[in-house]
Amino acid sequence: MSLLELAGVSKRFGALTAVSNVTLDVEEGAIFGIIGPNGAGKSTLFNLLTAIYRFDEGSISIGGTSIAGLTTQRIARLGVARTFQNLRLFGNASALANVMVGEHLLLHANIIDSLLDTARERRERAEAERRARELLRFVGIAGVDEHFARNLSYGTQRRLEIARALAARPRLLLLDEPAAGLNPSEKQDLLALIRAIRDTGATVLLIEHDMGLVMNLCERIAVLDYGEKIAEGTPSEIREHPRVIEAYLGAPT
Amino acid sequence: MIYAYAFVAIAACVAIERFHNRKAKIAIALALAAFLAVGPRFYGNEAVFSILADAAVYVMLALGLNIVVGFAGLLDLGYAAFFAIGAYTYGMLASPQFGLHLPFWALLFLAAALAALFGALLGAPTLRLHGDYLAIVTLGFGEIVPQIFQNLTKYTGGPNGIAALDVPTFFGHSFGASVMPYYYIALVGIALALWISRNLRESRLGRSWMAIREDELAAKHAGIDVLRAKLAAFAIGASFSGIGGVLFAAKLALVSPDLFGFQVSVLIVSMLVLGGMGNIVGVVVGSLLLTIVNSALLPQINSLVDASFHTTLDLSNIHFLIYGAILVGIMLFRPEGLLPNRERRAELHHAGEAEAEA
Numbered sequence: 001m002s003l004l005e006l007a008g009v010s011k012r013f014g015a016l017t018a019v020s021n022v023t024l025d026v027e028e029g030a031i032f033g034i035i036g037p038n039g040a041g042k043s044t045l046f047n048l049l050t051a052i053y054r055f056d057e058g059s060i061s062i063g064g065t066s067i068a069g070l071t072t073q074r075i076a077r078l079g080v081a082r083t084f085q086n087l088r089l090f091g092n093a094s095a096l097a098n099v100m101v102g103e104h105l106l107l108h109a110n111i112i113d114s115l116l117d118t119a120r121e122r123r124e125r126a127e128a129e130r131r132a133r134e135l136l137r138f139v140g141i142a143g144v145d146e147h148f149a150r151n152l153s154y155g156t157q158r159r160l161e162i163a164r165a166l167a168a169r170p171r172l173l174l175l176d177e178p179a180a181g182l183n184p185s186e187k188q189d190l191l192a193l194i195r196a197i198r199d200t201g202a203t204v205l206l207i208e209h210d211m212g213l214v215m216n217l218c219e220r221i222a223v224l225d226y227g228e229k230i231a232e233g234t235p236s237e238i239r240e241h242p243r244v245i246e247a248y249l250g251a252p253t
Numbered sequence: 254m255i256y257a258y259a260f261v262a263i264a265a266c267v268a269i270e271r272f273h274n275r276k277a278k279i280a281i282a283l284a285l286a287a288f289l290a291v292g293p294r295f296y297g298n299e300a301v302f303s304i305l306a307d308a309a310v311y312v313m314l315a316l317g318l319n320i321v322v323g324f325a326g327l328l329d330l331g332y333a334a335f336f337a338i339g340a341y342t343y344g345m346l347a348s349p350q351f352g353l354h355l356p357f358w359a360l361l362f363l364a365a366a367l368a369a370l371f372g373a374l375l376g377a378p379t380l381r382l383h384g385d386y387l388a389i390v391t392l393g394f395g396e397i398v399p400q401i402f403q404n405l406t407k408y409t410g411g412p413n414g415i416a417a418l419d420v421p422t423f424f425g426h427s428f429g430a431s432v433m434p435y436y437y438i439a440l441v442g443i444a445l446a447l448w449i450s451r452n453l454r455e456s457r458l459g460r461s462w463m464a465i466r467e468d469e470l471a472a473k474h475a476g477i478d479v480l481r482a483k484l485a486a487f488a489i490g491a492s493f494s495g496i497g498g499v500l501f502a503a504k505l506a507l508v509s510p511d512l513f514g515f516q517v518s519v520l521i522v523s524m525l526v527l528g529g530m531g532n533i534v535g536v537v538v539g540s541l542l543l544t545i546v547n548s549a550l551l552p553q554i555n556s557l558v559d560a561s562f563h564t565t566l567d568l569s570n571i572h573f574l575i576y577g578a579i580l581v582g583i584m585l586f587r588p589e590g591l592l593p594n595r596e597r598r599a600e601l602h603h604a605g606e607a608e609a610e611a
Contacts, residue, residue: 050474076476090467101464105476107457111485114456115449121456168475 003028003172003203004049009058011041011048011227018044020227021058026220028171031194031204033218035211035238037247041227042207043085046174050082051075062172077105079171083161083178085207091150095141095160098149099132102167132167139163139193155186159193166197173197175206179213191217215239223247255301259308259545261288266538270592289440293433303432306504308544309439310497315524315540316446316533317493322522323531324459325486326466328388330518331375331395335491337513338371339364339498341402341409344508347419350410357421361499368495369488376487380480383469395518403510414509421503428503435504442500443537446493450533453489462486516573520547523576527583529590538592546579547572 004026011019019041026032034042047053049060051072060067062078070078081102090098107128113121136142139159144152149160158178165173175194179187187210194217198204208214214221215235223231223238225247231238238244265285269278293302314336321329342364346355355363375394379387402409409415421428428434453459461482464472473479502508520543528539551572558566583590 052470072470072473073476073478076474082474084471088468088471090464090471092467093463097460097463101460101472101475101477104457104461104464109457111458114453114458115489117452117456121452124457125455164475 001028002026003030003063004205005059005061007059009045009048009055009060011044011053011055017227019048019055019224022224022227022229023058024222024229024232026172026203026205028203029198029201030220031198031206031218033214033221034205034207034224035209035214035221036224039226040224042224043176044227045224046082046176046207049075049174050080076168079169080174081165081168081170081172082174083158083165083176085176085180087157087161089149089157089161089164091148093149094146095136095149095152096129096132096145098160099135099163099167100128102164103128103131105168132163135163135167136160138196139166140189154181155183158182158190162193162197166202170202173202173204175204175208177207177209179208179210187213254297255304255545255549258289258292258297258301258305259541259549261285263538263541266534266541267592270532270534286440286444290437293436299432302436303504304545304548306432306436306439307501307548308541309436309443310501310504311521311524311544312537312540313439313442313446313497313500314494314521315528315536316443316450317490317497318521319490319525319531319533319536320450320453320462320493321486321490322525323536324454324466325462325483327379327483327486328384328391329487329490330388330392330515330522331398332391332490332494332521333513333515333517334375334395334398335368335372335494336498336501336517337398337402337508337510338368338491339495340502340508340513341415341498342367342495343499343502344415344418345408347421347503348415349417350408350415354419357419357499357503361496364495364499365492366495368498369492372487372489372491373484376484380483392515392518395515399510399513402513410509412510414507414512416507418502418506418508420506432504435500439500442496447533447537449489454533458482458485520576523580525590526580527590529593532590532592532594535590535592535594539590542591543576543579546575551575 002025004024006022006024009019009022010017022045034045036042044053048055051067051070062075062080065078067075067078090101107124109121109124112118133145136145139162141156141159141163144156149157152160162175162178178194179190182190191213194204194206206218218235221233221235221238222229223241223244230243230247231241233241262285265281269281272278272281314332318329318332321327321332343357343360345351346353347357347360379390382390403412421434423434461472461477464475464477465479465482469479524540524543525536526539527543528537529535555566558564
């Protein structure tokens with residue numbers, strides 16, 4: 001069953017068509033990769049999925065619900081969480097607090113609970129904190145709990161952002177270039193982490209430039225070029241695909 | 254005398270901030286509360302406690318604004334508007350103005366609710382604004398509200414305001430001319446405001462505010478209802494100053510529009526900046542310091558100078574010069590405020606490093 005369905009989705013910025021008539025199906029439980037040269041519209045596509053931008057044409061549905069007209073926070077309620085190409089952590093807050101914000105939708109304390117520090121607020125906070133510590137361990141950065149996000153190393157910040165996204169227990173996790181700026185050994189760890197995430201039941205959609213990682217990790221890959229989907233298939237199909245080779249290396253003369 | 258109280262209070266705050274042991278913090282806080290409650294029996298006079306009661310009202314205002322500016326990161330330059338709304342609630346409903354003489358205690362709650370309502374109402378149009386734009390719009394609201402009170406002459410007494418407000422009673426005992434009841438009520442108010450501030454900071458709502466302050470887009474992606482959280486910040490912050498306004502008006506037995514001008518908003522923002530924005534204890538220290546400088550130190554220097562040089566200086570004319578000098582000094586030497594929280598310190602020190610690198 002498809003968790004995410006895009007049909008004929010387009011997004012224009014003035015005369016520029018950033019995403020053009022893209023149709024895509026992502027199966028539940030898959031690790032699905034989106035690749036393409038710089039400026040191909042990959043991040044724009046992610047931004048359409050979380051309503052940072054509104055698409056001009058087509059339809060997008062997540063878990064059978066159309067997201068047309070929904071706000072970012074409503075889409076989060078559908079079980080979508082993401083990371084960003086240029087990290088967007090809460091820099092002046094502890095790693096633990098960052099992850100606890102990710103748990104926002106799992107908690108039910110209302111404004112009265114917050115004002116009066118009621119039993120429900122305290123119980124939920126203790127629970128949230130315990131889960132957050134667990135998640136930090138899960139992504140492999142246990143021990144940084146009390147450190148400020150901005151003081152962490154780049155690789156740790158990347159993992160922290162993933163932990164924050166996972167805190168919402170998403171059905172669909174969007175990772176925007178998770179391996180950017182990581183060294184080879186960190187990339188290996190990331191590979192294992194993303195597999196472990198999928199094994200918890202989440203569907204992973206990732207944008208990535210690192211071909212080795214994508215080919216290793218993803219079961220299916222879609223290739224964007226100038227906003228259009230020029231190919232889709234398994235890693236070996238993509239590797240052989242003439243239009244993909246053309247897009248990356250230029251047309252043979 | 255007043256300096257003794259102020260010094261003890263500030264020293265206790267600094268100690269609370271420096272100690273890491275939770276029990277030690279609580280012990281110091283309780284000792285301070287006991288000192289402030291019992292002290293008047295032995296030491297001090299009405300004039301001292303009149304200033305301290307005013308200082309306490311300002312501490313409440315600063316704690317309220319701290320929720321909006323320090324927690325949620327929404328720079329509000331029109332906060333005095335809610336102070337005015339609180340004060341006029343008492344002024345109009347407990348005076349000969351309409352012949353209504355509602356009880357002081359009920360009006361404390363009513364003013365808090367009204368101020369919260371207006372906080373949300375005035376906050377609503379600004380929800381999509383950030384930074385400078387938000388500051389300008391709130392500044393506009395801060396100007397509009399006193400203007401309305403000034404021009405609705407029929408209801409508010411216009412520029413003259415409303416005088417001869419009711420003297421509150423407590424189980425049938427009139428407060429009389431003493432300022433002590435206001436001092437004690439304001440202390441209780443501060444204790445409540447501190448408790449609520451602490452609760453909020455650690456709460457789900459407090460974390461939402463932190464997220465909005467740090468990165469609004471990321472906050473939305475976590476499913477936080479940003480507009481609602483911002484409205485809650487405006488409303489809760491305003492409610493503190495609604496209560497402060499009632500206390501202030503009842504103590505002065507007078508309200509008039511010029512008491513709630515832009516300078517009051519600026520003064521409260523200055524208290525936050527001086528003390529350390531976002532840090533509850535720092536805010537208390539900042540507001541105490543500025544009120545003491547304002548109401549005790551400057552008049553004393555004034556009379557001292559006049560007596561020694563046989564002049565008739567009026568230092569109150571250069572209050573803002575002195576505030577300005579203090580603020581410039583703080584910004585130069587300790588941009589994070591006197592008692593910053595970890596967040597602000599990290600932020601400002603990193604900003605410095607980033608500039609140095611660039």
